[in-house]
Amino acid sequence: MKSLQLEEEIAKEQVNFANEEIARLEKVVEVKQEVIEKLQTEIATANEQTESVKAEVDAVLTQINAERQKVFVKKDELISKMNQKGLSFYQKIRRWAKNTTAVPVKNQACYGCFLAINDKTYAEVIKGEEITTCPHCGRILYMETQEDTAK
Ligand SMILES: [Zn+2]
Incomplete structure (x- = not known):
């Protein structure tokens, strides 16, 4: 038990x-x-x-x-x-200059090769009647507008 x-x-x-x-x-x-x-x-x-x-x-x-x-x-x-002649001219430069085919002029200098341009060329760029190229490198030059600078 x-x-x-x-x-x-x-x-x-x-x-x-x-x-x-x-x-x-x-x-x-x-x-x-x-x-x-x-x-x-x-x-x-x-x-x-x-x-x-x-x-x-x-x-x-x-x-x-x-x-x-x-x-x-x-x-x-x-x-x-675009003017076809101008276009082929542009494309010819573009082949070697790529994205810097057309460059602004600042302080009377080409912003492609960064060399100073002479007074005659500078005056032509300011006028803007013709396509002007840099006498040193051959890139197309243009005057920078206010709008461009703002970017
Ligand atoms: Zn140049």
């Missing part, structure tokens, strides 16, 4: 211990669940932000492409209106 009681006691203790362990693990699960929920919320927020940034970038890109298209159309228009 006594030994049976003892066994029962031990069994009870084991059950208690097991219940405590279950309660502890349930608490752990609960905490982990909270962490998961918090992370999921953060992921959702991050995804939303990514979406909105992407939408903004797309809108800007669309705008840039539209502007670009306008510039292309304008460029084609200008080329078609």
